[in-house]
Amino acid sequence: MEGGTIAFVKDWGAFLHVKDNMIVCSLKGKDMWSVSPVELSSIVFLVTGSVSSEVIALANEYGIDLVFFRKGEPVAKVIPARYGGSMKVWLSQLKAWKSSRVKYASVFVRGKLRNQRVVLRYYERKYSLDLSTERLQKLEEEVIACSTVKQVMGKEAEGARIYWSSVKSLIPLKFPGRKRKSEDPFNVALNVGYAMLRRRVWSAVISAGLNPYVGFLHSIRSGRESLVFDLMEEFRPLVDKFLIGKAREKGEEGISLREVYRGLSNVGEDEVFTQARRLARSFEGEEYSPFLMK
Numbered sequence: 001m002e003g004g005t006i007a008f009v010k011d012w013g014a015f016l017h018v019k020d021n022m023i024v025c026s027l028k029g030k031d032m033w034s035v036s037p038v039e040l041s042s043i044v045f046l047v048t049g050s051v052s053s054e055v056i057a058l059a060n061e062y063g064i065d066l067v068f069f070r071k072g073e074p075v076a077k078v079i080p081a082r083y084g085g086s087m088k089v090w091l092s093q094l095k096a097w098k099s100s101r102v103k104y105a106s107v108f109v110r111g112k113l114r115n116q117r118v119v120l121r122y123y124e125r126k127y128s129l130d131l132s133t134e135r136l137q138k139l140e141e142e143v144i145a146c147s148t149v150k151q152v153m154g155k156e157a158e159g160a161r162i163y164w165s166s167v168k169s170l171i172p173l174k175f176p177g178r179k180r181k182s183e184d185p186f187n188v189a190l191n192v193g194y195a196m197l198r199r200r201v202w203s204a205v206i207s208a209g210l211n212p213y214v215g216f217l218h219s220i221r222s223g224r225e226s227l228v229f230d231l232m233e234e235f236r237p238l239v240d241k242f243l244i245g246k247a248r249e250k251g252e253e254g255i256s257l258r259e260v261y262r263g264l265s266n267v268g269e270d271e272v273f274t275q276a277r278r279l280a281r282s283f284e285g286e287e288y289s290p291f292l293m294k
Helices: 053-062 085-127 133-143 149-170 185-207 226-255 257-264 269-282
Strands: 006-009 015-019 022-027 030-035 042-045 065-070 073-078
Touching: 006 022, 006 269, 015 053, 042 185, 053 065, 065 185, 073 185, 085 133, 085 149, 085 226, 133 149, 149 226, 185 226, 185 257, 185 269, 226 257, 226 269
Parallel strands: 006 042, 042 065
Antiparallel strands: 015 022, 022 030, 065 073
16 A cells, blocks of 8 residues: 555455454455555555455545546546546545646656755766756756746746756767657657656546646646646656766666666656655645646
């Protein structure tokens, strides 16, 4: 079990049942974990498993959502008949969008800028380089004073130019800078890594009962998962950090698709789900702060 108020089922063939009014996850007759339904807001099945009707009844009684995924994509969500949890979150999310859009947009970008700075600062200290981390820190501070989403996005774009210029100097590969449609190995690896991150964030957003289409930094557009892209911003530097390290260590071989899939398969998983829950709770009045890399 991980993620505070979310229980994750990660073992293939696991069985959820009720014992002494506790929800228990068993595998091949052995209890893996148990938790009181009072502590839970949702149970997330990341792999194929089974659940007893008693668990479903208890989930209904305590307002627990059951969310099912297949290959990282959400396929079903069982919402308790006695609760309107997701709709309540959606309404709160819409209210926050109307009243605090700039505030949330700035938090997402501040988190991204800070984490980009952490990635570069590691190499600055290790090799006594100047990678413009002070300029990123200044932008991070300036974002707080922004009064429009457009201004926030302007600071994010300025930070991106500084950041990718520094990354270019770190990797021993031909890298023209961050270009999504470029076919150079490092950009291809970034695209793959971000796609994996996007799937993970999508899963977390759905699990937390959030509306993936109502974003704050990214504008609402038909069919675009704007909130998923918002939350991704804080975690993109995790992908960057892994790929920069692999490129420096093994060159092009280190960022092969095989290495990317293997190395990023679980990166940030727990943190992403936890952050999505924090975001959902913030719409009910808790303060939201970005994910910060160490």
